[in-house]
Amino acid sequence: MSKDPSTAPPLLVKATRILNAFEGQRSTLTLTDVVRHSGLSQTTVHRLMDQLVGVGWLEREGRKYRLGLRLLELGAFASHHNRLRRAALPQMIALHQETGHWVHLFVLDGPEVVCLEQIGDPRESIPPFQVGGRLPAHCTASGKVLLGFGGAGVEPHVAGEHAARTRRTITRVDSLRTELASVRDAGVAFDRGECFHDVTCVAAPLRGGGRALAAISVSRLAGYADLSRLAPRVTACTRRVWASMFGAGRRVESTPAEPVAADDSESLRSWLRFSEWG
Known part of the structure; x- marks a missing residue:
């Protein structure tokens, strides 16, 4: 039966x-x-x-x-994101208290960035995205810093098509490459109304001497006169987060990111060895 x-x-x-x-x-x-x-x-x-x-x-x-490796990869990234958020949260709160602006934690996922956490005062302003939200990498400060320090693995996302979000959005591949070179030189990236016309941001990578694992950014409504002033504070925040995760021995450098293996399985194994969570 x-x-x-x-x-x-x-x-x-x-x-x-x-x-x-x-x-x-x-x-x-x-x-x-x-x-x-x-x-x-x-x-x-x-x-x-x-x-x-x-x-x-x-x-x-x-x-x-x-x-399979794909299942292990998903589990590794979940562990990575949880630990990353725990390490970043106290420093993000401190950065918000220091600057009075919204502070965000982003990771790269293909041609987009995903917001893992954000700290701010909703009574003052509310950013036009929420935790778990996705934004195009090419027109956000966090996205540009993650592409700039992403190694060879992000090249398809740099060379792809880039839609305009505002009149300031960089859409040409050659212009984006020039922008990312400047990001690597400066160690920070700026979004001057490129994703949302009334929001400006500055972001710094969370990294050692290699590719960036994440980015922390500070955003504010309209005007970007003080973005350069905020940049050292954001960079200092990422240094403190890195030190809390790995210890002060692995210092953050401004050298270009090391190439990332094109093969997904080798990328994961390298990442697990690098992060010491494998």
Whole structure:
């Protein structure tokens, strides 16, 4: 007698059962092992594991399966972001108290930056984006500093098409390359109304001698006369965050970022070795 389809677990639950089979010391399993630990039918397990292999969440070698690099990558980045936010938050609060402006923490995700945290006084002003929000990298201070110190891996995002957000947005690739060269020379980046016409920002990279892991920025409404004055304070903030994460021994330098491997798996392994969380 067949099971009532309405009582069958959802697809996502089935996939989770399969992935949970690899917990603890069970790092490598056969199809039969996964069937036993998941409680699912062999047909279901075989079909879903083929799909999980296809998206990189599992890897197959002969008759054995293990967690895939893509799944490990997602877990590593989640750990990275949580630790990064914890380390940055006290210094961001201090920077907000020092400047009176909104302070943001961004990471690069493809051609965009994602806001992980922001500190400010909503009674004074509210930025036009929220935590978890995405903005184009090419026209934000944080995005430009992450592209400038991103190594070879960000080149496709530099060379791609760039839409205009305001009349000040840099859209030409050659102009953006010139801007990023200036960012590397100065160690900071500016957004003078390039993403939002009434918002200006200055950002500094969170990095040692290599590529940037994140960026911290200060934003203010309209006017950019004091952005240069704010730049040293933002840079000092990133230095303190870096020291709290890795110790003062790895100082922040102004040399260009080291190349990032083009291959995703090697990039992840290099990043894990670099961050000492692998």
